[in-house]
């Protein structure tokens with residue numbers, strides 16, 4: 001098979017004696033052995049037999065194998081949420097005295113892990129901005145820098161970082177490059193092809209695509225994944241087989257869903273640009289986006305998220321949400337249902353104004369996760385809320 005889409009659809013748990021076409025669900029905590037010797041060999045890592053679902057499970061493995069195909073990775077491990085994938089990748093590979101270098105525009109909980117919890121274990125960190133040049137990144141590297149972490153496009157500011165440029169610096173200094181690919185999905189970009197060593201995912205978002213389950217994964221270099229596997233198998237953030245079954249099925253439709261999400265998002269972004277109530281629209285594939293050149297170089301599409309800044313700031317943001325009739329107000333993204341959020345009054349309300357500005361969250365910033373409803377209905381709901 002030539003295409004990833006065919007390979008992923010045909011990567012499947014071996015058919016059982018029942019002859020089922022769809023993958024069966026192995027909702028079991030543990031697995032049985034024929035005899036003491038087979039059991040001993042499994043525990044001694046002399047066989048690949050499943051032992052216990054905290055270590056491995058056929059449904060979890062199917063989900064991982066499919067994501068590995070899409071991300072062009074060597075191996076992977078699936079976790080209970082995106083945050084456990086992020087945390088596991090840090091804790092397995094960093095130790096006391098190491099330094100983590102990250103972009104400051106990152107998901108809020110990731111920022112909490114880096115700035116509040118890693119220092120408790122003696123792991124140092126520092127940030128550079130999303131606009132940092134190659135020289136800025138290079139200057140921020142310390143003798144003890146062990147990992148570079150970035151998210152692109154960023155949540156919620158939609159900034160785009162040059163993965164190839166940063167990976168060249170990481171390689172030169174023998175530093176692990178870890179990229180959160182949640183917003184683009186492997187349909188939009190494959191960071192490993194651009195030099196990343198690891199890719200982390202919140203599968204809760206576009207991969208599930210229907211707002212049903214939490215899940216996460218880390219994929220990448222085999223030896224790094226093995227360390228993450230050993231850490232997670234002992235500490236327990238493993239993905240439930242049921243969630244893995246849902247997420248694995250979802251991967252089959254990720255490409256067709258993302259095509260529609262991204263096409264609608266681009267069209268809505270273009271139609272909103274220049275609206276009298278809006279200061280600016282932010283979408284990676286709009287020529288007006290400050291990182292447009294990087295976006296078109298490394299992404300196959302602009303993604304399913306559109307942001308815009310309302311004239312009138314914080315209060316205008318709150319009023320806009322109250323006027324929406326169809327879009328949902330909920331703390332998720334990447335759903336078949338379109339979602340609106342106002343970061344300054346919700347997810348990022350605890351930051352100071354200056355901290356928000358530093359990561360591109362202006363008072364009137366609205367984030368739209370463009371769903372699978374007809375694009376005209378999504379746009380019309382946004383327009384009537386702007387006019388109201």
Ligand SMILES: Cc1ncc(COP(=O)(O)O)c(C=O)c1O
Pocket residue numbers: 081082083084107109151155180182183201202203204205214215216
């Ligand atoms: C970019 C990004 N990374 C990681 C996460 C964390 O994922 P989860 O909620 O599945 O733990 C999120 C959640 O919104 C996210 O947007």
